[in-house]
Amino acid sequence: VNYISSWLVSLDTLTGWWIPRGRVVEIFWPSWSWKTSLTMKIAEQYVKAWERVLFMDTEWTYPKHLEKIYGIAEWIDVYAPSTGEEAIDFMVDAVGMWYWLIILDSVETTVPMAIHNSEVEASNLGNMGKLMTKFMRLIVDKLRDTWCTLICINHEKAAIWSYSWEMY
Numbered sequence: 139v140n141y142i143s144s145w146l147v148s149l150d151t152l153t154g155w156w157i158p159r160g161r162v163v164e165i166f167w168p169s170w171s172w173k174t175s176l177t178m179k180i181a182e183q184y185v186k187a188w189e190r191v192l193f194m195d196t197e198w199t200y201p202k203h204l205e206k207i208y209g210i211a212e213w214i215d216v217y218a219p220s221t222g223e224e225a226i227d228f229m230v231d232a233v234g235m236w237y238w239l240i241i242l243d244s245v246e247t248t249v250p251m252a253i254h255n256s257e258v259e260a261s262n263l264g265n266m267g268k269l270m271t272k273f274m275r276l277i278v279d280k281l282r283d284t285w286c287t288l289i290c291i292n293h294e295k296a297a298i299w300s301y302s303w304e305m306y
Contacts, residue, residue, distance in 0.1 A: 140285060142183055159285040162278065166292035173291045174201055177241045180289065185213040189238035192217065194225055196247040222248040226273045233277060234284040245292040
């Protein structure tokens with residue numbers, strides 16, 4: 139496996155690896171923990187190697203100020219899809235064309251059309267899992283063959299705690 143450094147010594151040391159090419163990497167931390175900033179720093183390393191980056195903005199919150207900070211505006215393309223299916227189709231087509239890094243921000247907001255167009259019901263909750271399973275089946279082999287890397291940003295969920303009340 140070929141790797142590219144994040145150039146964040148603490149991250150490379152902590153994980154024991156750099157960013158692998160041709161693989162899916164998931165970054166998940168709690169909300170407001172600088173996940174997007176971290177991926178933009180990684181994108182900067184790809185740009186320094188003269189490689190194009192695709193930023194899939196399913197949250198519609200692309201940090202325009204960060205591309206100016208890192209000087210990568212002309213090397214990064216931003217796409218804000220309306221549905222999860224649109225995002226997946228675009229990413230699958232983009233692999234092997236001209237991108238070496240694809241950032242999906244975020245997995246949680248890659249909403250299937252069935253959920254997007256209706257109220258969330260128990261029968262629809264499995265649609266997100268089905269969509270991501272289909273996506274991984276379509277893209278994993280293409281990533282490996284082209285050495286394109288997919289970084290998926292996800293949100294860490296808090297544990298569900300149960301409380302017991304005792305009467306004295």
